[in-house]
Amino acid sequence: MDFSVLLVEDDEHIRQALGLALGDEGFAVTDAVSGEAALELLSADGFDVVLLDLMLPGVDGLEVCRTLRAGGDLPIIIVTARTDAADVIAGLEAGADDYVTKPLVASVLAARIRALLRRTGTGRDDEVLRRGDLDIRPDVGTVHRDGVQVHLTSTEFRLLVELAAAAGRIVTREQLLRRVWGYDYFGDTRLLDVHIRRLRRKVERDPDDPTLIVTVRGSGYRMDR
Amino acid sequence: MARFSLRWRVAVALGFGSLLLTSALALVVWNLTTGYMLRQREQSAVRQAEVNARLVDESLHSGSNGLDELLTGLTTGPDSTILLLRPGEVLTSGREVDVDALPRPVLDVGGAPSRGRLVVGGVSVLVVTLPIPSAQGVYVELVPLVQLERTFGFLNAALVMGVLCSGLLGLGLGSWAGRRALRPLSELTRAASRIAGGDLRARLPEQTDPDLAHLATTFNATAAALQRRVLKDARFAGDVSHELRSPLTTMVNAAEVLHRRRAEVPGTAGKALDLLTSEVDRFARMVVDLLEISRDQQVDDAPPEPIDLAALVRNVVSARPGPSVPVEVTASPQVLGDRRRLDRVVSNLLDNAERHAGGAVRVAVLSRKGLAGDGLARLEVDDAGPGVPADLRDRIFDRFDRGARAGSRGADTGSGLGLALVAQHVQRHRGAAWVEGRPGGGARFVVEIPETTA
Incomplete structure (x- = not known):
């Protein structure tokens, strides 16, 4: 697997060290020093994932994130030295798929990138999951509501499929984190919370009063048939 | 009385x-x-x-x-x-x-x-x-x-009634006057306990009474100074965190590259490289733990949520590499808290057992009645190591206290903050953490957190 990674980081030493280490993990790494440079590189296609520092000179990470998200669903992993809840949540709300906090080790980051780029495995060919007024087709990765396509990022889509495939059973947060983000990690459920919020904004008629994706307090989420 | x-x-x-x-x-x-x-x-x-x-x-x-x-x-x-x-x-x-x-x-x-x-x-x-x-x-x-x-x-009755009434009146008047006079004091108590509880925006209302105006002004000035200082500290902690994390990122990744190419560096240089890379890892862990323990005071957590302690412990245990320890569950107590912290408590206790006693041999989740009749969720992590001498049992929860291992740091002694973080996180859940002897040898680390009925 030779994924192509764009590393947006203003600290030269980090850029070099992380570039070398990710290269060792088998990724093709391209550097960008600033938000402007990143957006310019991204206007041409060809990256599989973006590693984005939030604190950048000029156009900051959140802005890059929003711009990217507006233009497509290229997976974004935020790499941040700020661990405050507000920063992490802002990054995820801006459309990031995952986040890691410095100091991160390349091997951990590599595992996360692979998990993010993994094809979704749930669902058989031609199967259509019908939940409420949503038609979900896992094989082609589309969601329609009343015949109109709802645009989801691939992470949002995998999350929706995991919930829909449980067919009314409760899916715990840990299961969702493991299945969608692909690795055992625990504790930080902000990642999941924000993604659920993003998903609800797209698929629920009233995101403040969700009827499709229901929170089961203390255990997880449920999506009724 | x-x-x-x-x-x-x-x-x-x-x-x-x-x-x-x-x-x-x-x-x-x-x-x-x-x-x-x-x-x-x-x-x-x-x-x-x-x-x-x-x-x-x-x-x-x-x-x-x-x-x-x-x-x-x-x-x-x-x-x-x-x-x-x-x-x-x-x-x-x-x-x-x-x-x-x-x-x-x-x-x-x-x-x-x-x-x-x-x-x-x-x-x-x-x-x-x-x-x-x-x-x-x-x-x-x-x-x-x-x-x-x-x-x-008739006169007698009237006089006795009058005396009794005046006594009661005096009592009532005294009570009223006392409450009236102490009202600023209870306002002060409220404000002070809000500050003690972490709400630094608490202030006393302006007082018109010259006897109280000075107290209110002084109190408010003190509270404002405290708030400024805490904000400054928080900003400083944030800056320190950022400034330390950036070079650490470079170091751990450079170390990983070197580690991967260990074979290319033979002899003395190779040994030095081993030392360097292992120490960089330990240093990184220590800094991360230190940042967590010091920023902990001012972090605004997610609102506490009900958590099934047994499920949480199972999840943490199953997520760990290596042979998994069976989790003994005799109750499924619910606690009100923060998942991230409780996960950290469990994994730090397991790390501790692994580092110093060859791994946990038993992990148990129980529920017991506290002294006041309230439920306590209890987590026990047992190991079959050398145990912790009685005189060190309190100390090992202190920061950088390595107990009996002091002075003999092995290759992987951890940050020295793991148990301190356990104590701090548990305390934040209004619980207690301690170590006792395990029947049959070894140590038993116990965490007790009040259960929630919600």
């Missing part, structure tokens, strides 16, 4: 003072009034008796026979009794009395004029005794004091 609060002491003092004052007043009023009224009554009775006695005396002197009629016709009160005692003869008139029941001195024929009070037939009476010189007899008049006593009774 706790001492009475200031408010109640003020109230009781005021009530008691008021009681004392009014009882003194009532006593004076009682004595003056009753004395005066009794004297009045006595004087009028005596005057009347003297007139009557003179009439009787004159009648006897003139030898008139209508003595009975005279006695009946004398001017007396409605319930009075008149006795005329002569040697060998007792004449009575008016209300019937048992003459034998009267004490001797009253009936002493040769006695001098006297007056006194007696209880005759259950009725209090005024006795006026006057000699009748012409017949060597005695004129005795018994004037009942029923009317007067009724008045006295």
Whole structure:
């Protein structure tokens, strides 16, 4: 697997060290020093994932994130030295798929990138999951509501499929984190919370009063048939 | 028994003072009034008796026979009794009395004029005794004091009621005044406890009372200074965090690259490289733990949520690499808390067992009743290592305390903050963490957190 990674980081030493280490993990790494440079590189296609520092000179990470998200669903992993809840949540709300906090080790980051780029495995060919007024087709990765396509990022889509495939059973947060983000990690459920919020904004008629994706307090989420 | 609060002491003092004052007043009023009224009554009775006695005396002197009629016709009160005692003869008139029941001195024929009070037939009476010189007899008049006593009774009741009322009034007034006077103090207490609870925006309202204005100003200034300082510290901690994390990222990744190419660096340089890379890892962990433990004070957590402790522990245990420890669950206690912190508690305890005792041999989740009858969720992590000597058991939860391992750091001793973080996180959940001996050898780390019913 030779994924192509764009590393947006203003600290030269980090850029070099992380570039070398990710290269060792088998990724093709391209550097960008600033938000402007990143957006310019991204206007041409060809990256599989973006590693984005939030604190950048000029156009900051959140802005890059929003711009990217507006233009497509290229997976974004935020790499941040700020661990405050507000920063992490802002990054995820801006459309990031995952986040890691410095100091991160390349091997951990590599595992996360692979998990993010993994094809979704749930669902058989031609199967259509019908939940409420949503038609979900896992094989082609589309969601329609009343015949109109709802645009989801691939992470949002995998999350929706995991919930829909449980067919009314409760899916715990840990299961969702493991299945969608692909690795055992625990504790930080902000990642999941924000993604659920993003998903609800797209698929629920009233995101403040969700009827499709229901929170089961203390255990997880449920999506009724 | 706790001492009475200031408010109640003020109230009781005021009530008691008021009681004392009014009882003194009532006593004076009682004595003056009753004395005066009794004297009045006595004087009028005596005057009347003297007139009557003179009439009787004159009648006897003139030898008139209508003595009975005279006695009946004398001017007396409605319930009075008149006795005329002569040697060998007792004449009575008016209300019937048992003459034998009267004490001797009253009936002493040769006695001098006297007056006194007696209880005759259950009725209090005024006795006026006057000699009748012409017949060597005695004129005795018994004037009942029923009317007067009724008045006295009424007066007495009124005074006692008045005294009691004033006492109660004093008590109530004292309580009210105490509360009124202490109100700024309870405002102060509220504000101070809000600050102690972490809400640094708590302030006292402006006071108009000059006695309190200074206190309020000083308190508010102190609180504002504290808030400024905490904000500054938080900003500093954030800056430190950022400034330390950036070079660490470079270091750990460069170390990883070097580690991967270890074979390319032989000999002494290779050994030095091993030292460097392992130390960089340890250093990174230590910095991360240190940043977590120091920023912990001002972090605003997600709102606490109900957590199934057994499920959380199972999840953490199953997520760990290597042979998994069976989780013994005898109850499924729910606690109110923060997942990230509780995950950290469990994984730090497991890390600790792994580092110092060859791994946990038993992980158990139980529920037990606390002293106050409330439920406590209990986590036990047992290892079969050398155990922790009794005198080190408190210390090992301190920062950078490596207990018995001090001075003999092996290749992988951790950051020295793992158990301190456990203690801190558990404390934040209003729980307690400690270590005890495991039956059969080894150490047992115990965490207890109050259960939630929600």
